Amino acid sequence: MRVLREAYYILLGFLEMMGACGLFLFRLLRYTPHALRRPGLIFQQVFNIGAMSLVLIMVSGLFVGMVLGLQGFNTLNKFGSTNILGTLVALGLLRELGPVITALLYAGRAGTALTSEIGLMRATEQLAGMEMMAVDPVRRIVVPRFLGGVISMPLLVGIFNAVGLLGGYYLGVIHMHVDRGSFWSEIHARVDFQEDFVSGIIKSFVFGVAATLIAVFEGYYAQPTAEGVSRATTRTVVNSAVAVLALDFLLTALMF
């Protein structure tokens, strides 16, 4: 009985958070047209969030691509079909690994930065100060960061995929001597624009919305104390990771 009741409360808490998050999303979307009139603020955030994550994304992409190349080569080699290695690397990256791993890294790198930045602004009364100057902090602070994150994510995923493909190429063609022509021509022949490329972009966009929303939501509603901000930052990583993986399953089931 007690377990059931606990489960009930956990479910209730989860639904409550989803509801609050959803309402917050509506509020952000309502202010979006207003925010678009000041693109400078958004580009600044694309720089803060996106450009500052570039090195991490590129290094990770390289390693993931190389691992794909290595695993793929070893497996395909058993069937004597290493010529389709390019397809394997490309599809793996475009459909799954690119969006998912980028989103997870993004939550750890940019999401935590957003949460703690906004949470600390709340804790040091900077948000209240802004309100007292008749400036709505949701419009001025949160919306540009949200949009910056949503714009950054697909770009980061694109870069991750490109670098990952190069990693796979390096391992497969240069290291394991897979035929270079078939590596590229197989990618060309078998990767479908609609099915693989666009669906990957849709995924990355959805992940971008989810991870950034969680980050700014946790930051904005963080308890204004040192402990509160640190908890909110932890929740950002945990909730974003779970949300990204769950959404990934959902989108995969829907699209493929």
Next chain:
Amino acid sequence: MASDSDKHGKHIIEIRGLKYRRGEKLIFDGLDIDILRGKVTAIMGPSGTGKTTLLSIMTGQVLPDKGKVLVDGKSVPTLSSDELFELRKEMGFLFQNGALFTDYSVYENVVFPLREHTDLPESLIRHIALMKLQAVGLRGAADLMPAELSGGMARRVALARAIAFDPKIIFYDEPFTGLDPISMGVIVRLIRELNDNLGLTSIIVSHDVEEVSSVSDHSYLISEGKVVAYGTPQELEQNKSAWVRQFMKGLADGPVPFHYPAPDLATQLLGERAK
């Protein structure tokens, strides 16, 4: 509606029968306060009496449970958020810690409200900002970051930012707390000068009796949710009430007991041993 609170009436702020409860605790129990236009009015009281909450209610950050709050003729608790923001353009608010934007330089902090609310050309914004910084004596610090400022300087920068938009009313939340004597003197002088030179109405929340007495025209003493005394600093000084005397002179014991209400000491100690 009282004519006093009209656009050009005598009272710029009028509070009647204010009730506010936080959790179990009744913070305000039928508070009445009038703030005279163009004067420096202080609101004093022991810590925890809700002085800062009172400022939050006047500025619409907190909604009261009951009562009338008129600021410049507008009923603050019933304003929509857009109307409230319009009203706040006429208010300056000095937070206790300054609440400066830590990622912006002093200059960028001061121009923030101007950039947000106006389309003034950059050269004019620069002039206004430098003039406001000059008024608080920190024109030379324009390029510093908030982390490089001392506590007193940070408060002066926040003050320059609060007056950047030429407000009608300025609220000071504990402006003297944690300052060295020189900075304190500077703030006291600035409050007076800005009030008289810019034609402001100033409202100070504080428990620093001496500094407040040197700068304010009138003071309210509040305790336990009610106004205990009101008058000029001289009148309060000569007030006969035991409570007012305890507060003004800073005595440890009196009508406000030294001990927080607790069960009898002996009973509690024995009781705990019995457990």
